[in-house]
Amino acid sequence: MQPQHNIRRLVELYSAMCRIRAFETAALTAHKEGVIPGPLHVSIGQEGVATGVCLNLRASDRITSNHRGHGHALAKGAGVQGMMRELFGREGGHCRGKGGSMHIADFSVGMLGANGVVSGGIPIAVGAAQGLKMTKSDAIAVCFFGDGAINRGPFLEGLNWAALYHLPVLFVCEDNGVAAFTRTEAVTAGPGVIARAASLGVPGETVDGNDVMAVDEAAGRLVAEVRSGKGPRLLQARTYRITGHTSTDAAAWRDPAEVAAAKTRDPIEKLANLLSERGVAASEIDGIRSAAEAEMAEAVADAKAAPWPDEAIAYDDVQDVGAVAFGGRA
Numbered sequence: 001m002q003p004q005h006n007i008r009r010l011v012e013l014y015s016a017m018c019r020i021r022a023f024e025t026a027a028l029t030a031h032k033e034g035v036i037p038g039p040l041h042v043s044i045g046q047e048g049v050a051t052g053v054c055l056n057l058r059a060s061d062r063i064t065s066n067h068r069g070h071g072h073a074l075a076k077g078a079g080v081q082g083m084m085r086e087l088f089g090r091e092g093g094h095c096r097g098k099g100g101s102m103h104i105a106d107f108s109v110g111m112l113g114a115n116g117v118v119s120g121g122i123p124i125a126v127g128a129a130q131g132l133k134m135t136k137s138d139a140i141a142v143c144f145f146g147d148g149a150i151n152r153g154p155f156l157e158g159l160n161w162a163a164l165y166h167l168p169v170l171f172v173c174e175d176n177g178v179a180a181f182t183r184t185e186a187v188t189a190g191p192g193v194i195a196r197a198a199s200l201g202v203p204g205e206t207v208d209g210n211d212v213m214a215v216d217e218a219a220g221r222l223v224a225e226v227r228s229g230k231g232p233r234l235l236q237a238r239t240y241r242i243t244g245h246t247s248t249d250a251a252a253w254r255d256p257a258e259v260a261a262a263k264t265r266d267p268i269e270k271l272a273n274l275l276s277e278r279g280v281a282a283s284e285i286d287g288i289r290s291a292a293e294a295e296m297a298e299a300v301a302d303a304k305a306a307p308w309p310d311e312a313i314a315y316d317d318v319q320d321v322g323a324v325a326f327g328g329r330a
C-alpha cells in the first residue's frame, strides 16, 4: 500500500469498481430477459484494471478500448444513461443506439471507443497520441487491450510508431490468461508482452491487476512519465475474467476449481475487506455497493422506456455506400 492510499482514495477506488460490477450485472440480467440485442462481453473480475488506470487520468486524456470495454468507459466518466441506452439500441445511446456494447464511445470524456476488432483500438490510440503531440497538448492517450491482441499486427505497428515518434501513450495489456476461450500460452510465442514491448524500446512493467491499489500506484507513476514527455510505456495487468467470454457462454470449458480460486481474489471483495480492517463501517461499505446497484437499476429502467431511434437516422454517421446500393439516402 502506498501513502496515497488513504481512506478517501480507497473509497473512491471501491466505488468505481462497484459501479462497473453493478452496470455489467444489471446488463447481464437484462440480456437474459432478451431486451438487449447481441452478445455482451463483460469484465467481471477485471474491474481493478480499468479503475486503477482511469482514476489517474484527466478529463482531457483519451482512451481506447476493446470488445470488453464497459469498465474502461465507466471509469473514464462516460455517462451511464447513454451507455445503457446504447446496449439496448435506443435513442440517447452514446452512438444513438447504432454501436451497441462493443462500440461505445463518449468523446465528451475522451472515450474514443470500444472496438469489436481485436487490437483495433491500438492504432487509434497511437493516432490520438500523435495528434496530441502535434498540437502540444499535455493530455495523453491510454490504450486498453487484451493479451489476445498482442498476437495481431496492429500491436507491432502501434508500439513501433509510438516508440519511433516518442508519443504520449500508455499501453495497458489486460492479461486475463485467455483469448476468448483459448489459453494465452497456446497461441503466444516467446516470453510475452513485456519482452515484445522492450524489443521495440517501450519500457513495461507487470502488476497484479486484481490489486487495485497496485494498479493505481503503477498507473499513477507511468501516466506521469508519459505526460512528462518520456515516451510510451506499457503496463501488463494480470487478472482473471470470472465470467465466460460472452453473455451466452456459460464457461463450462473452464475448471470450476480455477474459477473458485479466482473468486477468492476478487478485487472488489479484497478492497471491501481492507476497508473494513481500516475501520470503515459495514453499513458504509454496503451502502456504496447498493448505491451503485440502484444507479444501474435506474439506468436499465430508463433504457427500457427509451424510444427506438428513428429509422431515418440509420445511415447518418456511417459510410453511405450501402445505403445508396440498397435504396437508402445518399
Ligand SMILES: Cc1ncc(C[n+]2csc(CCOP(=O)(O)OP(=O)(O)O)c2C)c(N)n1
Pocket (backbone or CB within 6 Å): 066, 067, 068, 116, 117, 118, 145, 146, 147, 148, 149, 176, 178, 179, 180, 181, 241, 245
Ligand atoms: C481481428 C479479430 N479477430 C478475431 C476476433 C474474434 N475474437 C473476439 S474476442 C477474441 C479474443 C480476444 O482475446 P483478448 O484480447 O485476450 O480478450 P478476452 O476476450 O480474452 O478478454 C477473438 C479472437 C475479432 N473480434 N477480431
